[in-house]
Amino acid sequence: MARHARGERLLPEVEVEEAFRRLKHEMPGRTLTAKGPKDQPDAFRSVVSCILSAQSLDRNTAAATDNLFALAKTPDEMLALTDEEMAAAIRPCGLYNMKTRNLKRLCAALIEEHGRTVPQTREELMALPGVGRKCADIVLSFTFDADVIAVDTHVNRVSNRIGITDEPTADRTAAALVHRAPPWAQRDGHFWLIQFGKAVCRSQRPLCETCFLNDLCLYFTAQKTVMA
Ligand code: SF4
Structure with missing residues (x-):
């Protein structure tokens, strides 16, 4: 995989916003069946x-x-x-x-x-x-129903592949998403990124060729550069 300088691993703000707009449009988000992973009564x-x-x-x-x-x-x-x-x-x-x-x-x-x-x-x-x-x-x-993007393995992988963040750990990705994700994406962003990570941007063999974010994605751009 081609390595880029740190600055080149981050999408500009306007493209991050566009990525979240598409994720919102394509992914179900916080539905009744999209329960939290720790669905407990208190x-x-x-x-x-x-x-x-x-x-x-x-x-x-x-x-x-x-x-x-x-x-x-x-x-x-x-x-x-x-x-x-x-x-x-x-x-x-x-x-x-x-x-x-x-x-x-x-x-x-x-x-x-x-x-x-x-x-x-x-x-x-x-x-x-x-x-x-x-x-x-x-x-x-x-x-507590706060607008927070909790970062699991899917959210971490997807955020860093696309270029929404460029961080070495899930905790640092979580801290970066507070500023990098637009305010309107803080509420459901966790769900969109997990759903996208399971369905499209999978850990193994992501579906890059048909992905609706591949014109924005820095990982895909880097892969194409290597192949060229
Ligand atoms: S183009 Fe590939 S790596 Fe980039 S977001 Fe889509 S599936 Fe993930």
């Missing part, structure tokens, strides 16, 4: 589910959350579990000893510092044990 369980989802397949995360929430649904109830009980419940999602430690510390922090409620700012969420940028943004978007 903010606490949403945060817990996010922590459990780290490096875990969705089905394994679901098994772990089902097991855990059958035993405990509040910070106090979770702290009442022994480490062994909690680790056994969340075992399906992997890294269960580390996740047990983080969940116990999370529960203690919520009780001692936040009156048993989940805070609603990114800074406070990210200060909680086990909560990173992606988890904080998912909770903000799906639980």
